[in-house]
Amino acid sequence: MSQSPGDRLRRHFLRSAMRAFGATAASLLLPGALWAAGRQQVERVRLSAHEGQTRLVFDLSGPVEHSLFTLTDPHRVVIDIQGAGTRELSVPSVANSHVSRLRYATRNERDLRVVLDLREQAVPRSFVLRPADGAGHRLVVDLQRRGGGPGQAPRTVRSAEQPGERLREVVVAIDAGHGGRDPGAVGPGGTYEKDVVLAIARRLERLVRQEPGMTPVMVRTGDYFLPLRERIRRARDQRADLFLSIHADAAPDRRVQGSSVYILSQGGASSEAARWLAERENAADLVGGVKLDDKDDVLASVLLDLSQTGTIEASATLADALIGDLHRVGKVRSRRVERAGFAVLTSPDIPSVLVEAAYISNPDEERKLRTSAFQQSLAEALMTGLRSYFDDHAPPGTRLAEARRGRHVIRSGETLSGIASRYRVSVNELRQRNNLSSDRIRVGQELVIPRRDS
Numbered sequence: 001m002s003q004s005p006g007d008r009l010r011r012h013f014l015r016s017a018m019r020a021f022g023a024t025a026a027s028l029l030l031p032g033a034l035w036a037a038g039r040q041q042v043e044r045v046r047l048s049a050h051e052g053q054t055r056l057v058f059d060l061s062g063p064v065e066h067s068l069f070t071l072t073d074p075h076r077v078v079i080d081i082q083g084a085g086t087r088e089l090s091v092p093s094v095a096n097s098h099v100s101r102l103r104y105a106t107r108n109e110r111d112l113r114v115v116l117d118l119r120e121q122a123v124p125r126s127f128v129l130r131p132a133d134g135a136g137h138r139l140v141v142d143l144q145r146r147g148g149g150p151g152q153a154p155r156t157v158r159s160a161e162q163p164g165e166r167l168r169e170v171v172v173a174i175d176a177g178h179g180g181r182d183p184g185a186v187g188p189g190g191t192y193e194k195d196v197v198l199a200i201a202r203r204l205e206r207l208v209r210q211e212p213g214m215t216p217v218m219v220r221t222g223d224y225f226l227p228l229r230e231r232i233r234r235a236r237d238q239r240a241d242l243f244l245s246i247h248a249d250a251a252p253d254r255r256v257q258g259s260s261v262y263i264l265s266q267g268g269a270s271s272e273a274a275r276w277l278a279e280r281e282n283a284a285d286l287v288g289g290v291k292l293d294d295k296d297d298v299l300a301s302v303l304l305d306l307s308q309t310g311t312i313e314a315s316a317t318l319a320d321a322l323i324g325d326l327h328r329v330g331k332v333r334s335r336r337v338e339r340a341g342f343a344v345l346t347s348p349d350i351p352s353v354l355v356e357a358a359y360i361s362n363p364d365e366e367r368k369l370r371t372s373a374f375q376q377s378l379a380e381a382l383m384t385g386l387r388s389y390f391d392d393h394a395p396p397g398t399r400l401a402e403a404r405r406g407r408h409v410i411r412s413g414e415t416l417s418g419i420a421s422r423y424r425v426s427v428n429e430l431r432q433r434n435n436l437s438s439d440r441i442r443v444g445q446e447l448v449i450p451r452r453d454s
Helices: 005-021 193-210 228-237 266-279 297-326 363-369 372-393 399-404 416-422 427-433
Strands: 023-029 040-050 053-060 066-071 076-081 090-094 099-107 111-118 122-129 138-145 170-176 214-218 242-249 260-264 338-340 352-359 407-409 446-448
Touching (some): 040 090, 066 122, 076 122, 111 138, 170 193, 193 214, 193 242, 193 372, 228 242, 242 372, 260 297, 297 352, 352 363, 352 372, 416 427
Parallel strands (some): 170 214, 170 242, 242 352, 260 338
Antiparallel strands (some): 040 053, 053 138, 076 111, 260 352, 407 446
8 A cells, every 4th residue: 555745754753753762662551540521631641752851742632721830859740731631641661751650630620630750850841732733732841951951051941940949920022123224114204113113112111020920121222223033032042931023014005004913924934944944953042942953854843843833823822912902002903913924923932923003104103103102002002911911821930820820839038018019919818818817927838819800
């Protein structure tokens, strides 16, 4: 029987993956099936390992929410998958894997808790993938050796911190378009795009800095030129959790007005993937924490596709959140997310959006873009969109993710008033919710955080 090119490609990838990961037939089987009708199911888990990186892929029957944290003595990673069950999970014993055993049980009578027993300390990173190219919903968990693999500089992976360590803030990279010798579009009244977008970016920076759990990184802080890929590099160097590029559109028809939000198109993603694959031997960058320079073409392509797919989906979710708030400031030219091959959106592992705040070529919108009031309104709308996105998509190990889980573990040096300020609740609310008779708290104590709207 002849084989199709797709079959041959899959067979080639399987052989490549077996060579790269050194998988064996041995497995660690867990007793007991946890299955319930009407719940999403974790159908199986796949495990692979290479050069200090271990990847687990949980195949799911549908979309799920999850949270993740780490424990020590011994080292473990705990994954809570909300509203999920499973019939039976097992993982293969893979050489050089961080995982020595996988255990699971029900939690809160509705969630599935998966515990990964580790051979050594590792930093986890997780993301979800929607159905694509014949694969269903997936939850991906990467485990990276502390300090990175051989010969690579330590890299902060967006992950859960260990109890006793400080939770980090989410990092928002704010990119003011154009600059220096590149003025961008010029309005009919002589307004330069580079000037108004920098003013908006600075206002957004102040708002992000004031937001508990967030920290801003300005890609461009003054009137100077930056190549497009340098902007991406700066965001990646700062371990940004998302990248937001601000522009002011122009059109030959001066009547055109409104804002719009762009993410990377599939064509742009394909072109960027080709560039990464072509340059991977000379590139020092990592894609999702995985080096590509020592992978064969098929394996490198699959790893890159996993990273890009998850990033584009997260970018679309972020763009939807931003559009939902921009319409309160003025006209939104398109209520749907636009897709384009903008170079600043091509980072394969940072959700990235480009916001066209208004049409500087429209005389009325040019005048508004020059006013402090309109610039502030735009910045506030973007800030509201960021809040909305991180309410549901805060990376594990961040203060925002901890707040979303509705709990806080007391760490050394913290006070009740400081915790109340961090989560924007009153001290009295904290006391009442946790039945505290005083402000005395102890390290390791867990507090339930009242909802912001309670």
